[in-house]
Amino acid sequence: MRVVVVTIAAGRHTHLAAQRAHLAALPSPPEHVVVAMGDPQVAGVVGAVPGVHVVEVPAAPGHLPLALARNTGVEQALGLGADLVVLLDVDCLPGRGLIDAYTRAAGRLEHALLCGPVTYLPAEAGSPAPGELQRWTSPHPARPAPRDGRLERGGDHRLFWSLSFACTPATWRRLGGFCTDYDGYGGEDTDLGMVASREAVELVWVGGAHAYHQHHPVSSPPVEHLDDILRNAATYHRRWGEWPMEGWLRAFAERGLVTYDGTAWRRTTPAGVPPGVPAAIPEEMAR
Helix, strand or coil: CCEEEEEEECCCHHHHHHHHHHHHCCCCCCEEEEEEECCCCHHHHHCCCCCEEEEEECCECCECCHHHHHHHHHHHHHHCCCCEEEEECCCEEECCCHHHHHHHHHHHCCCEEEECCEEECCHHHCCCCHHHHHHHCCECCCCCCCCCCCEECCCCHHHCCCCEEEECHHHHHHHCCCCCCCCCCCCHHHHHHHHHHHCCCEEEEECCCCEEECCCCCCCCCHHHHHHHHHHHHHHHHHHCCCCCHHHHHHHHHCCCEEECCCCEEECCCCCCCCCCCCCCCHHHHC
């Protein structure tokens, strides 16, 4: 089975270089498509390595077309003849068994959306060498983590995330890729999970397909992505009739950044709001 890994990147050069080192250290290093979103330095980070392909997608500063970039990367992978496409977030390091576990699962279940456990590395882990990853294994408790070699079928599609997942070309075409109505951060992966549910594509959690998310500072809730989250939440609501990312929206509301009037989540304008922030989601987008 020909496996191609797809990673989208803008910045995060240190994390990308570490990911490349870990992929190269696997027993059978897969081909790798790296999609640079408005970042011409990405090609220099990965270097001229056989089996590594860099694709560029234009992006405005501070505005990343995540859905479009992932779709572009997968199409490149399919063009390379991939039998299985593995999408791995730029912050994620592949465990030694990740590719093999996904490959075995795809051999048993051709028409499924395959997800593996993800461990969030603590700051003290630094940048572990490939042989040191396993000792840090502690999968995120909000997602299933079957034992190595096991598959947990019939998963809740709302738990799908794009940090680490795999699918065959047939499954990808059935899903139609990520919806490019989403622009920027948030919502596009939950949407793909909903499409999988609609199309009767099973969500399967793959034991042993461990990925390790490299540590970096984050804000909770992610206020730097507030505008994207409001816009994409409205897009999701329009498509599915419910609000996604409600935990973040409620957290924004608790901080006085947004309010919900029964029809839409609206941006308030407290002191210190960055310039250029829209005051509200248009109501027609929230229907």
